[in-house]
Amino acid sequence: MRVRHTTEEFIVTGINYKKSDAAVRGQFAVNNEQYAALLATACQFGISDMFVLSTCNRTEIYGFAERPERFAELICSVCTGSPDTFAEMAYTKAGSEAATHLYRVAAGLDSQILGDYEILxxxxNAVKQARAAGFIGQYMDRLLGSVLQASKAIKTHTALSGGTVSVSFAAIQYIREYAESRGADPAGLKIALVGTGKIGRVTCRNILDYLHTHNICLINRTEATAQALAAELGLRSAPLSALAAEAALADIVLVSTNATEPVITAPHLAGSGQKLIIxxxxxxxxxxxxxxxxxxxFVDVDQLSRIKDETLQKRSAEVPKALAIINEHMAEFSAWCHMRRHAPVIKEMKSKLMGIPFISPVLLCDHQHTGQEEKVQKVLNDFAVNIRNGNTPGCYYIQAINDLIA
Structure with a gap:
């Protein structure tokens, strides 16, 4: 039987861009294969409900464990970084502070680029994998539902994610500035895009939309993936074996892969002249x-995140509105948690009320039984409200019986 978890037990442990650079974060990045291994061994670390969020900004594990240190041990069991490095850079939040952190992360309030909506x-995706492995229970499911609703409301009712600022778009802005500083037309530059996964596809479309060029060669470890995207967008593709030749021809090499080891090495670029690598x-x-x-x-994600423009200034002005929306959804979730604690009492109350002889189903015909169930449910609703407001369920049993008789 699954444990009934509470907010007080909820934990998040992780590292992010605020204290660690891209090189350190890379040591603890979790790819799909590592995530599968992590989920397969989590129970051995005394971890029940949980999911792992690994992006260019952060690696975090949310959920429930015997003690917070077990989260760090689990992450380090599949990553190349040392436990000492993780401990030095990591933060741990518990209870309502951990829940608040998740709301803020999902809204883009905790991203390197404020309002980056790709995080949602x-x-x-992280939750989908954890759910498939049986690591999302009732509490986590309800919390995540509330978090996603809050993020969507922020997207709809504020301009926090307005404009086109994300890490992939920041790369486009950097390319434009790089070209202009050299008196070149961005549309005339040759670009090799290495990696056509989700972020790579987004970046590719941004290049088409904002640099107005089709002078792009797509390269991917799985060649068919690059070929399919190239055919869809009217671009050229090449196999990974042609990486050195394509890098030599390109003015810009944009890397968006998910490998655990470097894909671009010195031999790929040696002697190929002036070149921008993002x-x-x-x-x-x-x-x-x-x-x-x-x-x-060379430019990495930390350098790209330093962009400053009017869009980000406008987003900053929307933060108070976003926080107000988060507070509303957190209050609703808190009310659900409060009532959930009293679910056994309410269930027992229903059983007792339905068992009172003069309303017992045995003594009623079908339509009378249905009517009595509706009356009992109404009384239970009032009973639940009284519990929520007064938090003294035992005081309301006699009142509930009187209400039913009335």
């Missing part, structure tokens, strides 16, 4: 020696 899809992967998929080659300008 990343949360949904890596929006975490962990970084461009080797250190490749980043330092003569003529190479």
């Amino acid at each position: 899809g990343q949360i949904k 890596d929006i992967s975490v962990p970084c998929n461009v080797a250190d020696d490749a980043q330092r080659l003569p003529g190479i300008t």
Whole structure:
């Protein structure tokens, strides 16, 4: 039988951009294969309901454990980073503070680029995998439902995610500025996009929409994936084996892969002249020696996040509205948690009321029984309100009987 969890037991442990750079975060990034391994062993660490959120900004684990340290141990069991490094950079929040953190993360309030709405899809994907493995129970399901509703309300009723600012779009802005600083037309630059997963596809469409160029070559570990996107968008693709040749031809190499080891190495770029390399992967998929080659300008997600423009200024003004919406949804969730604690009392009350002889189903015909059930339910609703307001369920039993008789 599943444990009935409460907000007081809810925990989040993780690292993010506020204290660790992209290189450190990369040591604790969790890809799909690692996530599957992590879910397969979580029970051995005394962890029940949970999910792991791993993005370019953060790696966090939310849920319930015997003690918070078990979360860190689980993450470190599948990642390359050391437990000491994680402990130095990590934060742990518990109870309502942990729940508030999740609401803020999902809304984009805790992102490197304020209002980055891509985080919501990343949360949904992380939860989907955890749910398939049986790690999302009633409490987590209800909390996540509330969190997603709050995020959608913020998206609908505020301009927090207005405009087109995200890590992938920041890369486009950087390319435009890079071209202008050299007196070049961005549309005339040759671009090699390495990695055509979800973020890669978004980035590719941003290039088409905002740089107005089709001079793009798509490269992916699974060649068919790159070929399909290239056919859809009218672009060119190449196999991973042609990476060095395509990188040599390109003015810009944009990397959005999900590999655990660098995909771009020094031999891919050596002697190829002036070139801009943008890596929006975490962990970084461009080797250190490749980043330092003569003529190479290298940019990672931390540098991209420093963009400042009018869109971000407008978003900052929307933060109070977003927080007010979060507070409303948290209050509703808190009320549900409060009533959930009294569910056994309410169930027992219904049983007792239906068992009173003069309203017993045995003594009633079908239509009378239905009417009495409706009356009992109305009394139970009032009973639940009294519990919520007074938190003294025992005082209301006699009142409930009197209400039913009345």
